[in-house]
Amino acid sequence: xxxxxxxxxxxxxxxxxxxxxxxxxxxxxxxxxxxxxxxxxxxxxxxxxxxxxxxxxxxxxxxxxxxxxxxxxxxxxxxxxxxxxxxxxxxxxxxxxxxxxxxxxxxxxxxxxxxxxxxxxxxxxxxxxxxxxxxxxxxxxxxxxxxxxxxxxxxxxxxxxxxxxxxxxxxxxxxxxxxxxxxxxxxxxxxxxxxxxxxxxxxxxxxxxxxxxxxxxxxxxxxxxxxxxxxxxxxxxxxxxxxxxxxxxxxxxxxxxxxxxxxxxxxxxxxxxxxxxxxxxxxxxxxxxxxxxxxxxxxxxxxxxxxxxxxxxxxxxxxxxxxxxxxxxxxxxxxxxxxxxxxxxxxxxxxxxxxxxxxxxxxxxxxxxxxxxxxxxxxxxxxxxxxxxxxxxxxxxxxxxxxxxxxxxxxxxxxxxxxxxxxxxxxxxxxxxxxxxxxxxxxxxxxxxxxxxxxxxxxxxxxxxxxxxxxxxxxxxxxxxxxxxxxxxxxxxxxxxxxxxxxxxx
Amino acid sequence: xxxxxxxxxxxxxxxxxxxxxxxxxxxxxxxxxxxxxxxxxxxxxxxxxxxxxxxxxxxxxxxxxxxxxxxxxxxxxxxxxxxxxxxxxxxxxxxxxxxxxxxxxxxxxxxxxxxxxxxxxxxxxxxxxxxxxxxxxxxxxxxxxxxxxxxxxxxxxxxxxxxxxxxxxxxxxxxxxxxxxxxxxxxxxxxxxxxxxxxxxxxxxxxxxxxxxxxxxxxxxxxxxxxxxxxxxxxxxxxxxxxxxx
Numbered sequence: 208x209x210x211x212x213x214x215x216x217x218x219x220x221x222x223x224x225x226x227x228x229x230x231x232x233x234x235x236x237x238x239x240x241x242x243x244x245x246x247x248x249x250x251x252x253x254x255x256x257x258x259x260x261x262x263x264x265x266x267x268x269x270x271x272x273x274x275x276x277x278x279x280x281x282x283x284x285x286x287x288x289x290x291x292x293x294x295x296x297x298x299x300x301x302x303x304x305x306x307x308x309x310x311x312x313x314x315x316x317x318x319x320x321x322x323x324x325x326x327x328x329x330x331x332x333x334x335x336x337x338x339x340x341x342x343x344x345x346x347x348x349x350x351x352x353x354x355x356x357x358x359x360x361x362x363x364x365x366x367x368x369x370x371x372x373x374x375x376x377x378x379x380x381x382x383x384x385x386x387x388x389x390x391x392x393x394x395x396x397x398x399x400x401x402x403x404x405x406x407x408x409x410x411x412x413x414x415x416x417x418x419x420x421x422x423x424x425x426x427x428x429x430x431x432x433x434x435x436x437x438x439x440x441x442x443x444x445x446x447x448x449x450x451x452x453x454x455x456x457x458x459x460x461x462x463x464x465x466x467x468x469x470x471x472x473x474x475x476x477x478x479x480x481x482x483x484x485x486x487x488x489x490x491x492x493x494x495x496x497x498x499x500x501x502x503x504x505x506x507x508x509x510x511x512x513x514x515x516x517x518x519x520x521x522x523x524x525x526x527x528x529x530x531x532x533x534x535x536x537x538x539x540x541x542x543x544x545x546x547x548x549x550x551x552x553x554x555x556x557x558x559x560x561x562x563x564x565x566x567x568x569x570x571x572x573x574x575x576x577x578x579x580x581x582x583x584x585x586x587x588x589x590x591x592x593x594x595x596x597x598x599x600x601x602x603x604x605x606x607x608x609x610x611x612x613x614x615x616x617x618x619x620x621x622x623x624x625x626x627x628x629x630x631x632x633x634x635x636x637x638x639x640x641x642x643x644x645x646x647x648x649x650x651x652x653x654x655x656x657x658x659x660x661x662x663x664x665x666x667x668x669x670x671x672x673x674x675x676x677x678x679x680x681x682x683x684x685x686x687x688x689x690x691x692x693x694x695x696x697x698x699x700x701x702x703x704x705x706x707x708x709x710x711x712x713x
Numbered sequence: 714x715x716x717x718x719x720x721x722x723x724x725x726x727x728x729x730x731x732x733x734x735x736x737x738x739x740x741x742x743x744x745x746x747x748x749x750x751x752x753x754x755x756x757x758x759x760x761x762x763x764x765x766x767x768x769x770x771x772x773x774x775x776x777x778x779x780x781x782x783x784x785x786x787x788x789x790x791x792x793x794x795x796x797x798x799x800x801x802x803x804x805x806x807x808x809x810x811x812x813x814x815x816x817x818x819x820x821x822x823x824x825x826x827x828x829x830x831x832x833x834x835x836x837x838x839x840x841x842x843x844x845x846x847x848x849x850x851x852x853x854x855x856x857x858x859x860x861x862x863x864x865x866x867x868x869x870x871x872x873x874x875x876x877x878x879x880x881x882x883x884x885x886x887x888x889x890x891x892x893x894x895x896x897x898x899x900x901x902x903x904x905x906x907x908x909x910x911x912x913x914x915x916x917x918x919x920x921x922x923x924x925x926x927x928x929x930x931x932x933x934x935x936x937x938x939x940x941x942x943x944x945x946x947x948x949x950x951x952x953x954x955x956x957x958x959x
Contacts (some may be wrong), residue, residue: 488800489774489800492800492821492822493730493732493733493800493821494732495821495822496730496732496733496800496821496822496823497730497732497733497735497736498822499822499823499824500732500733500736500737500740500822500823500824500825501732501735501736501739502824503736503740503824503825503826504736504739504740504743504825507740507743507825507826508743525824528822529822532822552804552805552938554909554938555908555909555910555913556913556937557913557916557917557935559928560935560937561937563929563930563935564935564937580928580929582928588910588913588914592938593937593938594804594937594938597937702910
């Protein structure tokens with residue numbers, strides 16, 4: 208009942224005046240005074256301080272009236288003498304002044320109290336968040352805290368990996384939650400950038416706020432407002448920004464420490480992978496070296512020269528060991544790629560050197576093929592990692608060898624085009640259909656039409672593409688159609704020409 | 714002291730793997746080398762001091778220390794040729810080893826023929842240093858280092874001073890890989906050696922003058938990401954150009 212609440216200070220004031228009158232009566236009875244107005248100052252001051260200007264003026268008026276009763280002739284009211292008038296005026300001035308002062312003080316006090324409460328809430332929230340270790344826990348803490356601090360039910364909508372929202376921590380009915388869930392996505396998309404705090408009031412009853420940090424997708428908190436209590440409502444709305452700011456800060460901090468932890472983890476993983484690659488490489492290649500070396504010694508034994516069958520067995524061991532070594536290399540390369548450890552060491556190189564090196568490495572698999580190389584001079588120097596690019600080229604050349612018959616021709620052309628250097632490996636072999644031209648770079652792809660062609664890890668072209676791309680280049684496969692040959696074009700960036708490059712040749 | 718003199722060159726094989734030492738011993742002995750073996754870096758250093766081998770075949774992954782440590786110790790007092798065995802396919806490491814005194818390297822796994830070819834080249838170097846041969850011949854190419862004359866098929870080849878300097882540097886280390894840095898220090902001692910572009914351009918011009926087919930060089934070969942090598946006749950034959958050139 209707001210009426211009673213308003214009236215109460217006045218009733219209390221009347222009671223105070225009555226009390227003062229009693230005191231005044233007793234005093235006057237025993238020791239006649241000229242003026243009892245001082246006694247009435249007390250209730251005026253009290254009312255002013257406790258209840259403000261209104262009750263204080265009431266006290267002043269009542270007091271002045273009662274004082275007049277004590278003027279001679281005693282208990283004859285409504286005698287307006289100058290002294291009484293002065294009493295009345297003084298009382299009113301005191302009531303007004305003290306009432307205003309006290310009112311201001313009371314407002315200050317109230318604000319201070321509110322501030323203190325808000326700070327306490329933020330503090331409690333931040334210590335609650337400090338205990339958390341992931342983003343969802345922060346969201347939960349914020350929801351619990353807002354609900355508790357404002358004494359209102361809330362629902363929290365947390366973003367999921369798939370981009371949808373999940374309602375948690377809801378103390379609302381299912382229908383309310385479902386209705387809010389419909390409104391939240393639109394709110395989140397319209398409520399500004401990722402770092403802003405945003406609130407909106409929905410249908411006078413709901414406060415929606417966004418909880419966000421730099422990296423994370425934002426969550427939304429819905430809070431039911433107390434519509435019966437305007438003051439409480441305003442207070443609640445006023446507190447929320449501070450809470451949201453705190454949670455945003457915490458999320459950012461968390462994101463930062465998470466990033467730091469991630470980086471540390473990644474570095475450890477890098478070191479571990481290096482050790483692993485090193486040791487796998489060592490463990491697998493050491494026995495392979497023994498096998499290959501022993502086979503090569505056997506193949507060279509003079510006694511064996513007269514026995515071709517045995518000799519070819521020894522040669523076979525050596526060749527198979529070499530093949531195994533290449534497969535190991537493929538797997539290690541792929542491991543390096545998957546771990547994201549591919550760091551090209553860029554160098555300025557002559558593309559012809561790369562092509563010659565690759566053809567050398569692939570020589571034993573090119574047996575029976577007619578290989579031609581054509582360098583369309585003048586060729587630019589290219590800026591690439593020579594080892595990675597040569598490996599990519601070996602893989603492409605081997606692939607060409609694999610899908611061509613004996614006696615087929617494989618041509619390698621290097622030429623300059625408008626924006627770089629292009630190495631083309633073309634063959635007159637089995638060719639590709641349109642779908643295959645896309646798919647051949649995929650891992651373990653092996654032409655369905657040529658399922659009978661065995662050998663290799665099925666990783667060669669995948670690795671080739673990744674190595675070429677790591678060098679800032681790209682690789683494109685094209686074919687006139689099945690059985691009409693294939694062309695693999697590797698586009699590469701050229702090196703910036705050094706100033707006065709020719710002057711050094713003196 | 715010199716009791717074993719008439720026998721073949723003494724090779725110190727340093728590897729902790731029995732299977733590898735075994736085939737190296739058999740293969741080397743089959744081709745007239747004498748072999749001593751070490752399993753650890755310490756053993757290797759001791760044996761090198763005591764037996765004074767003519768050639769060291771050094772594995773990098775030793776149980777007690779990196780092979781590079783052995784190389785460093787060896788180079789502090791000896792010029793014995795060293796061929797490094799490495800499973801690591803890391804070019805920067807090869808460069809580092811060559812620059813700290815290794816004569817050549819082989820990546821595991823490898824065949825006996827590869828090792829023998831390299832062994833012969835590095836052994837010849839020590840012999841040549843004693844005889845100080847001023848004329849280097851490979852295929853149809855002839856380089857008279859002292860008189861600064863280059864000819865191919867008997868016809869004089871005109872080179873610019875820088876081109877000749879590059880060829881001479883390679884010829885002095887005939888058969889050996891010289892790293893980009895080593896070549897650039899020699900050719901442009903005043904300049905920083907970060908960018909190999911000048912070297913590439915110079916090499917291209919040199920090849921245009923001396924190679925039968927500059928697009929497919931046979932005399933000066935590129936060791937990708939490491940350096941260049943002027944082939945010896947034996948290396949040229951091994952590469953399968955024997956008939957083409959004779």
